[in-house]
Structure formats: structure tokens, C-alpha cells
Amino acid sequence: MNLTETLPTRYYSDPAIWEIERHQIFAKTWIMIGHDHDLPRAGDYLAESIAGWPIFVQRAGDDSLRAFHNLCPHRAGPIVWEGTGHQANLVCRYHGWAFDKEGLLINARDFGGEAPAGTCLTKIRAQSWRGFIFVCLDPSVPDLIEWLAGFIEECEAYPTDDYVFHSRTIRHTAMNWKVYNDNFLEGYHLPLVHPAMSKEVEALAYRVEGKGDPRWNIHTAPRRDGQTWSGVWGYFYPTFSFDVFPGGMAIERWLPVGNGQTDLIFEYFFADDADGIEEIIKDSEEVADEDVRVAEMVQKNLQAGLYTTGWLSPRHEHALDEFHQLVHAAVDPYLA
Ligand code: FES
Ligand SMILES: [Fe+2]
Structure with missing residues (x-):
């Protein structure tokens, strides 16, 4: 049997590959950075750094969203x-340079000269789907709804609109973003890494199913008691996922900060009448701690100089291969 190999170690550690990924992946995809509840009033903003790209999104007076690179054309200061x-x-x-709503310079405060005509902020796109705000740095990428394509239909059954934001946790982890992807995209590790969770769900029956588009997949795991629907996980390339369960959901996303640093963000939403919220969050956070613990060890081991590639389980790790192929396709044409 021909086994599929993992992504070579270099992809998790080489700064040159990280630099290509910044331009060819994170500047060319829609990245979720927040939720409508973060920007309730005109003038509210959310500033974030996506793989080293500083951006901000602001609620405009007509309730629409506008977004720019958070970088001033004078001497690269922040706008927010x-x-x-x-x-x-x-x-x-x-x-104190001032820009209009479209980002065009309207006043170069006390400059003592004429700023070049047409000086402006760099606009980017911000669009939302079901309250989730995404940004995209590349104007040639299709609009968000077209980009999400079949994933939208797949998610129609999940009542995410009924859930209200509850809380958020952030972990600053020491790993390349793809180590977390690899971990998220398989249930093979469940019995070892998540013993408590594996008492509740049939870990070996954890399924990751694609529907023909390698950018997204849906994960399910039956509960051991066979009674209650336990939920479903959805993943969309490169780093967006959610987990919908009875009475609520968690958004799980990871934003690369640098080549070996990734912020892991969980956002919890619940129905008004949801039960056991504290318990649900506690269990979810425990699972996240378990994942981060093993993934940070993997990152260290990848950098130890002892390993180049391994093999993917044909039964459990097929989604990693799809993900790795997307990375190869984005990165390899630019490799020296
Ligand atoms: S850097 Fe923005 S006004 Fe100077
Ligand atoms: Fe896990």
C-alpha cells in the first residue's frame, strides 16, 4: 500500500515558507476576525494582525463595514x-493626519508642505456571513458568499443565528499555524489526548467528511450513550472552524502571529435557555489545553532535526492530505 507522506518539516519551521504563506495564503483568502457583536455602533472598530498584516474593520454610519490596513502613508503609524x-x-x-470615509487624505496636520495628491489609506474588504466578520486583502478574490460556496448550504441546518455571544478565550501558543490545522483535522488522537472527552463520544467513530471541496469539511462523533446528538464541527480553510452543539456553539479559529506563534481563539455562544453553560465551557477549555499541550510538543520535535516526513493514516488522516495539498499549491511555485 502506498502511504501518503506528511508535509515535510521545513514547512513548519522555515521563515522563507512563512513569508510565502503570508502573501499566498493569508493575503489571498477570507479570514474571520470577529463578530457583529464586536461592532455595535457606528465608529466602533476592531484591529487585528493577520499573519503580520495589520488591519482594522470599522462600523460605518450606514451600518456597513469598512476596512483598511492599519497603517498610515506618512510614516507607517497606526490609525487605530x-x-x-x-x-x-x-x-x-x-x-494626526486625517482621512475621509474612503480613506483619502483630507488634512495633513501642520505638515508645512503639500502631501502628494491621492495619498490614502489602503482599503481592504470586510464582509459578514451570519454575523461572522471576515476580511480579505486581495481585491481579486470572489466575495465572501461566493468564496464560502457549498459550505453555506451545509451550515444552513445549524441554528447559529439563535445563539448570543457569551465569552472568549485566547491562548498564545508556540506553534506554527499548520500544526494546529493538522491536529484539528483528525480524530485519531482523541483516545490518547482527550481521555475525558473519549468517555463521552465514540472516539474511533469520529468522522471527518469532505464534500468535494478540499477547503472545507464536517466532523461528527456519535455519543456513547447513543441518545443525544452531540454536535458537529465545521472547518473552512485556512483557519476557521466552529462546533455547534445542543444549545450553543463555539467558534474556534487560530491566527498566525509569526512563523512559530499562533493565537488560538475560542468564542462561545449560547441560546437564552441553554443549560450547563459553565460545564460546557470548562470541558471545551480542557480539550483545548490538551490539544495545545501535544501540539506545542510536536512543534518542538519538528524543529529538533530528527524528522523530515511521516505517514498519514488512510483511515483517519485523509483531511490532512487535502490541507497539505492546498499548502503545496499555494507555496511551492514560490519556493527558491
Ligand atoms: S504616521 Fe500617520 S500622521 Fe505620521
Ligand atoms: Fe483534539
């Missing part, structure tokens, strides 16, 4: 501070 906040006007935090 990081995180969430409220700022009525687009005025640079460094020397």
Missing part, C-alpha cells in the same frame, strides 16, 4: 490602536 474601541474619525494616532 489594537483590539476593539471606538473612534469617530480616521485620524492617525502618530501625527
